[in-house]
Amino acid sequence: MSKLQREMIELVKNPKEVNGGAEPEFExxxxxxxxxxxxxxxxxxxxxxxxxxxxxxxxxKNDKMADFLAENAFGNKITKDDIFNRLPGPGFNDRGNAQEILEEVLYFVAGGGQSESTKNFLAEKK
Incomplete structure (x- = not known):
């Protein structure tokens, strides 16, 4: 199993609190x-x-990608609403905005190739 590649997205756990001034917590x-x-x-x-x-x-386009990814790539662990309501729109790291992240994950599912941020995260965990 360890040879199988995976990709990730980071969702904000507490968007309402963040809009009230709290620090974001990421999942x-x-x-x-x-x-x-x-x-x-x-x-x-x-x-x-x-x-x-x-x-x-x-x-x-975003509806179609979010539906496909929530169901197939993330195995219904998250919903399209999670993607739309908890994925930062303008981006918060070097991966770009929300649409770019969805496209990146879609390309990963289509042909492999992890994002640099995922590779770096996994390398730090070793």
């Missing part, structure tokens, strides 16, 4: 340990349908 949410070839193929289809579609609105 790391990991993709499922085993991503099947079928799921990878579906991710490629989502990429083709969503990211390469110039006519689809950004809202529709």
């Amino acid at each position: 790391k949410v990991w993709t499922v340990p085993f991503i099947s070839f079928k799921t990878s193929r579906e991710a490629v289809n989502v990429i083709n349908e969503v990211l390469r579609n110039k006519e689809m609105s950004d809202d529709d």
